[in-house]
Amino acid sequence: PLLPLLRTLGAAAAGAAAAILWRRWRERRAQRLGLNVTTDAAKGLVWTCIGGALQASQLFLGDKLGLYASMKHLCEKKDSGFTVIDLAASTGLHVRWLREWCAQQAAMGVLVLLDGEGDDDADLCYILPAAFAEVLADPTSSNYDIAMIQAVPSLLARARDSIPEAFRTGLGMPYDDENIASAIDRQHTVSIRHFVIPKLLPSIADGHVLAKLESGARVADLGCGGGNLLIEMAHRFPFSEFHGYEVSDVAIEHAKKAIAAAALRNAHVHDARKAGGSIDSTPARFDLILTYDVLHDAPQPQELMIAARRALAPHGVWLIADIKCADGVRANMRDGAAKTYWAFSTCLCMASALSEPNGKGLGTLGFSP
Ligand SMILES: C[S@@+](CC[C@H](N)C(=O)[O-])C[C@H]1O[C@@H](n2cnc3c(N)ncnc32)[C@H](O)[C@@H]1O
Incomplete structure (x- = not known):
């Protein structure tokens, strides 16, 4: 009478072991293929692309409006950097728009905002590093x-x-x-x-x-x-x-x-x-x-x-x-x-x-x- 019971238990154990192996195989496969990517990582990739496209729009403006060439010129003239007031004077463009654009370029890492006090246009001095001047404006x-x-x-x-x-x-x-x-x-x-x-x-x-x-x-x-x-x-x-x-x-x-x-x-x-x-x-x-x-x-x-x-x-x-x-x-x-x-x-x-x-x-x- 024990035999059928042992057979049933054996089959159940084999089934459980197979299920564990199957789950492990699926986990390893998901890991290897990147199928278990988190929603945070998925959102991160989407926003990296949206951010990249928007940042590209600002690079486009800098190129189209000749801003990189003007900034390169200003930085060659004085080491102490330039303000958006200087940039407006050299390009004939509006200060308010340049203020927004320069802040974005500094946040993006193209411009460097120099240390200092105050947040008015005259207080914010920027430098275009030589490497960016070469890549963007030479x-x-x-x-x-x-x-x-x-x-x-x-x-x-x-x-x-x-x-x-x-x-x-x-x-x-x-x-x-x-x-x-x-x-x-x-x-x-x-x-x-x-x-x-x-x-x-x-x-x-x-x-x-x-x-x-x-x-x-x-x-x-x-x-x-x-x-x-x-x-x-x-x-x-x-x-x-x-x-x-x-x-x-x-x-x-x-x-x-x-x-x-x-x-x-x-x-x-x-x-x-x-x-x-x-x-x-x-x-x-x-x-x-x-x-x-x-x-x-x-x-x-x-x-x-x-x-x-x-x-x-x-x-x-x-x-x-x-x-x-x-x-x-x-x-x-x-x-x-x-x-x-x-x-x-x-x-x-x-x-x-x-x-x-x-x-x-x-x-x-x-x-x-
Ligand atoms: C990537 S662009 C390269 C242009 C140029 N050779 C350069 O290096 O700046 C490819 C060019 O091939 C042209 N083109 C495609 N098929 C062509 C064909 N059958 N005969 C002539 N020009 C062709 C396109 O119109 C396009 O201007």
């Missing part, structure tokens, strides 16, 4: 790194106005936005001046590309944007001829104006849509072809690559610069910057790569080597 420095802030309001406006519909239809939109074109132009000018021209070009093909550019080369810049690379290179290599190709009306207009302002005769911009979709169809025309941060944005990257290959002279060089990424979601997830790259992608890069029906839609992290 376009000649290799550390100048504020330009992309110019694109942020446009990207947020896209998220509000047009991207929700793109999620429904599948169709994105091209790069046509003056602030976005200008932001990318300013940002890339830094790397072109400090890296591409002085370091990268001399290192290609044992210096042959540089020698050819010095003596006279034909160069195509596919997806030339606002014309930064064309302009910098046309200045540096006056015996060479530079042709930019673009599909964005805004970028074409921006590049044409910049080339005219620089009075360059060896730089030209073409509408890539008129040149059969990408580039002048004359074969073997170019000694150097550049696609600088373009292939992952192009709706038909394969066609662009075929056209580029055809247009390349027999000993020509094609310089492809693109976003460094891995193949696939899991591998890219390991990159801490992926959260920003994927945000760029929905609002800009993938939107451009899906701006035509049947667009390939590679996106920011979509062109892995």
Whole structure:
């Protein structure tokens, strides 16, 4: 009579042990995957993003209104810092608005509020530290790194106005936005001046590309944007001829104006849509072809690559610069910057790569080597 009882007890014990093991496995899995995140941590992440976006709006204002340049200038003139009264006098802007903005910049860590007594405008002295002056207000420095802030309001406006519909239809939109074109132009000018021209070009093909550019080369810049690379290179290599190709009306207009302002005769911009979709169809025309941060944005990257290959002279060089990424979601997830790259992608890069029906839609992290 004991046997059935023992069997029942054994089964119950085994069941209890299995339940404990199952619960432990689930706990460990939740821990490993981060599924047991607390609501406080979830709220923290949301508010970090909201705070970041709002702080970005103030960086945007500082850049747009020339406040960083003015503050840099004021700090160079006297070590004792400046007040909002000084800043108002040098910019012609209203003291009340500057008071709010400077306090925010100090709270954010861009400005330093000097020790002292009193809370009136004349009592509050600020300093813009040298590192921030360089990053925010010195376009000649290799550390100048504020330009992309110019694109942020446009990207947020896209998220509000047009991207929700793109999620429904599948169709994105091209790069046509003056602030976005200008932001990318300013940002890339830094790397072109400090890296591409002085370091990268001399290192290609044992210096042959540089020698050819010095003596006279034909160069195509596919997806030339606002014309930064064309302009910098046309200045540096006056015996060479530079042709930019673009599909964005805004970028074409921006590049044409910049080339005219620089009075360059060896730089030209073409509408890539008129040149059969990408580039002048004359074969073997170019000694150097550049696609600088373009292939992952192009709706038909394969066609662009075929056209580029055809247009390349027999000993020509094609310089492809693109976003460094891995193949696939899991591998890219390991990159801490992926959260920003994927945000760029929905609002800009993938939107451009899906701006035509049947667009390939590679996106920011979509062109892995
Ligand atoms: C990230 S921006 C880079 C612009 C420029 N190369 C620079 O570095 O500043 C990418 C540019 O590629 C252009 N683009 C995309 N597809 C293109 C195509 N098929 N032909 C020419 N330009 C294209 C976009 O309009 C956009 O201006």
